Amino acid sequence: MAQVALEGIHKVYPNGFEAVQTCSFVIQDGEFVVLVGPSGCGKSTLLRMIAGLEDITEGTLRIGDRVVNDVDPADRNIAMVFQNYALYPHMTVAKNMGYGLKNRGISKTEIDAKVQEAAKMLNLTDYLDRRPSQLSGGQRQRVAMGRAIVRQPDLFLFDEPLSNLDAKLRNQMRIEVRALQRRLGTTAVYVTHDQVEAMTMADRIIVLNGGRIEQIGTPKEIYSTPASTFVASFMGAPPMNVLNATVSSDKHVTLDEGLELPVAAPAASSGPILVGIRPEDLTLGEGTTPFDVQIVEELGAQRLLHGTLGGQAFSVSVNKDHEAGTGTIPVSITPGAVHFFSREDGFRI
Amino acid sequence: MKRAGFTNPWLPILLLVPQLSIIVVFFYWPAAWAIQSSFYLQDPFGFGSTFVGAENYTDIAQSIEYRKVAWFTVYFTAIVTFLSLSIALLLAVKADNVLRGAKTYRTLLMWVYAIAPPVAGFLGIMFFDQSHGPLTRFFGFFGWDFKLGVDYFDTATAMIIVAVWKQIPVNFIFFLSGLQSIPRSVREAALIDNNSGFRRFWDVTFPLLAPTAFFLLIINITYAMFDTFGIIDTMMKGEPGANPMTLVYKVYLDGFRGNDLGGSSAQSVVLMVLVLVLTIFQFRLIERRIHYT
Ligand SMILES: Nc1ncnc2c1ncn2[C@@H]1O[C@H](COP(=O)(O)OP(=O)(O)O)[C@@H](O)[C@H]1O
Ligand SMILES: [Mg+2]
Numbered sequence: 001m002a003q004v005a006l007e008g009i010h011k012v013y014p015n016g017f018e019a020v021q022t023c024s025f026v027i028q029d030g031e032f033v034v035l036v037g038p039s040g041c042g043k044s045t046l047l048r049m050i051a052g053l054e055d056i057t058e059g060t061l062r063i064g065d066r067v068v069n070d071v072d073p074a075d076r077n078i079a080m081v082f083q084n085y086a087l088y089p090h091m092t093v094a095k096n097m098g099y100g101l102k103n104r105g106i107s108k109t110e111i112d113a114k115v116q117e118a119a120k121m122l123n124l125t126d127y128l129d130r131r132p133s134q135l136s137g138g139q140r141q142r143v144a145m146g147r148a149i150v151r152q153p154d155l156f157l158f159d160e161p162l163s164n165l166d167a168k169l170r171n172q173m174r175i176e177v178r179a180l181q182r183r184l185g186t187t188a189v190y191v192t193h194d195q196v197e198a199m200t201m202a203d204r205i206i207v208l209n210g211g212r213i214e215q216i217g218t219p220k221e222i223y224s225t226p227a228s229t230f231v232a233s234f235m236g237a238p239p240m241n242v243l244n245a246t247v248s249s250d251k252h253v254t255l256d257e258g259l260e261l262p263v264a265a266p267a268a269s270s271g272p273i274l275v276g277i278r279p280e281d282l283t284l285g286e287g288t289t290p291f292d293v294q295i296v297e298e299l300g301a302q303r304l305l306h307g308t309l310g311g312q313a314f315s316v317s318v319n320k321d322h323e324a325g326t327g328t329i330p331v332s333i334t335p336g337a338v339h340f341f342s343r344e345d346g347f348r349i
Numbered sequence: 350m351k352r353a354g355f356t357n358p359w360l361p362i363l364l365l366v367p368q369l370s371i372i373v374v375f376f377y378w379p380a381a382w383a384i385q386s387s388f389y390l391q392d393p394f395g396f397g398s399t400f401v402g403a404e405n406y407t408d409i410a411q412s413i414e415y416r417k418v419a420w421f422t423v424y425f426t427a428i429v430t431f432l433s434l435s436i437a438l439l440l441a442v443k444a445d446n447v448l449r450g451a452k453t454y455r456t457l458l459m460w461v462y463a464i465a466p467p468v469a470g471f472l473g474i475m476f477f478d479q480s481h482g483p484l485t486r487f488f489g490f491f492g493w494d495f496k497l498g499v500d501y502f503d504t505a506t507a508m509i510i511v512a513v514w515k516q517i518p519v520n521f522i523f524f525l526s527g528l529q530s531i532p533r534s535v536r537e538a539a540l541i542d543n544n545s546g547f548r549r550f551w552d553v554t555f556p557l558l559a560p561t562a563f564f565l566l567i568i569n570i571t572y573a574m575f576d577t578f579g580i581i582d583t584m585m586k587g588e589p590g591a592n593p594m595t596l597v598y599k600v601y602l603d604g605f606r607g608n609d610l611g612g613s614s615a616q617s618v619v620l621m622v623l624v625l626v627l628t629i630f631q632f633r634l635i636e637r638r639i640h641y642t
Binding site (some may be wrong): 073075079089090 | 532534535537538539540541542543544545548552553556557559
């Protein structure tokens with residue numbers, strides 16, 4: 001168990017591509033931190049630098065009290081779970097799990113005991129003598145987890161470990177992984193492109209965009225006060241509506257197409273801005289703002305209405321018992337649920 | 350699934366005819382002929398032949414000369430196979446470390462190695478040239494008076510070196526592509542599990558390379574036993590006298606130089622049986638193991 005500290009970490013690949021811009025943050029002992037962002041934003045690069053699989057171009061990485069920049073991956077006392085499981089195809093499940101221990105000079109009886117214990121925890125006891133090719137995707141995933149936990153590492157690293165599973169299994173494993181980490185109390189860094197995974201699993205989320213950290217915060221903070229339009233539209237499904245508008249008075253903004261919205265504008269701002277409204281922060285059939293519904297999407301518990309508001313694309317989500325059809329209906333915006341972002345850089349005002 | 354079929358039942362047979370006739374003309378027919386003539390004693394001047402039963406075979410079994418050649422073939426095959434596999438593996442591992450990800454390099458290197466083999470044999474002989482060969486001079490530097498085609502041991506050494514040299518590129522390409530097909534994440538998992546590169550190689554990389562290695566083992570044994578004919582022929586410079594040779598070369602020597610067609614046929618039948626055994630062994634093993642996924 002350990003705290004992980006990144007100080008001025010920066011990554012430039014040998015071909016000159018800057019995959020991670022200079023960043024610093026601290027992961028507390030026992031914390032579950034999720035790195036989330038779209039594909040290619042540098043999540044894996046960051047994780048692999050922590051693992052030691054990728055050189056750190058600049059900066060200092062500490063695991064516990066130790067600077068590990070130049071420490072071999074095997075000597076960092078970490079365990080990693082890969083997206084495609086990366087099991088050793090020629091070893092049995094038991095051997096797969098025990099391999100890392102064997103190399104640490106632990107006695108055979110002790111290894112067996114640890115493997116048995118982990119197998120029991122993961123319901124793998126009946127499969128210990130099988131080869132990975134004789135297991136289902138979910139079972140392979142468990143073996144990969146088992147390989148990580150028998151080592152009792154200071155730090156778990158996960159690189160999209162659930163992406164290859166089907167939706168149902170993914171939801172189930174999500175809960176299991178989280179429960180396991182809580183029980184063991186091991187610090188964890190978890191990479192995913194799936195905002196649902198990030199929201200449901202994380203103690204804290206780090207949102208990455210194009211090699212840069214956009215925001216660090218608890219799931220609640222990220223959702224309720226997104227630091228930028230990028231975070232606002234990436235976290236949450238359906239994404240937040242972002243409208244081009246101009247501050248017209250301190251009680252109103254005017255959309256670019258001329259429609260006036262009754263929202264209290266931020267004090268320090270004037271001129272063109274971006275207005276963000278989450279789809280669930282609207283009430284149908286009240287107010288004066290006309291919403292032109294073009295498509296209704298049934299989600300079971302919810303109903304999504306897609307259309308335009310003052311000529312700009314807009315979505316509203318309503319409860320399942322709320323009847324809705326296409327056509328123009330008035331909507332009212334929940335007071336205080338409006339976010340403002342700069343038109344220049346997309347950051348929160 | 351949709352099955353493709355022939356409407357005319359004769360068409361598939363017709364399409365097979367060229368291949369089948371090649372096999373019949375160049376394999377079954379000579380093989381049958383060899384089996385038949387191995388039971389006869391041919392007149393060296395071509396005036397008929399006499400049925401001698403298994404005498405040609407008992408001659409082989411009792412021949413000290415044949416036993417000597419057989420043992421040389423065993424040593425030669427074992428050494429050539431071992432050296433060309435292990436050197437190629439070593440080179441492939443080194444190249445793989447450098448080439449990981451660098452595709453252009455890899456293609457270039459492959460090309461160089463793909464072109465080399467036909468040229469290699471000829472170059473090898475130049476290296477051992479009595480008066481100008483750099484390797485002859487090199488050995489001379491250490492006081493080894495290297496006599497290709499004269500001294501049994503020296504000729505054997507040269508044959509092995511050239512045979513190994515010629516085979517390394519083929520093995521290299523197979524090993525390299527085998528190494529590159531090991532998933533990156535599996536190697537990385539090993540990197541996290543084990544800090545010794547040596548142990549990682551033998552615990553993870555090599556077992557995953559085993560299918561390739563086994564395939565190459567068979568290929569190399571076959572190569573050393575049969576395909577080195579040209580090298581051996583060139584190396585002994587037409588003087589079989591005191592020089593080493595393999596079983597295949599002896600078939601040729603006894604049959605075409607010594608005009609003992611019956612004895613030579615019997616020897617080739619023995620070799621055919623050997624190939625058959627090797628083939629069965631290969632199929633058995635491939636069926637049984639070395640498939641992980
Ligand atoms: N070895 C490499 N050399 C050069 N660029 C790389 C290398 N690995 C990844 N990249 C680039 O770095 C960026 C971030 O990659 P990665 O960290 O794998 O993204 P993510 O895991 O967020 O999808 C991508 O644009 C990718 O193309
Ligand atoms: Mg990735």
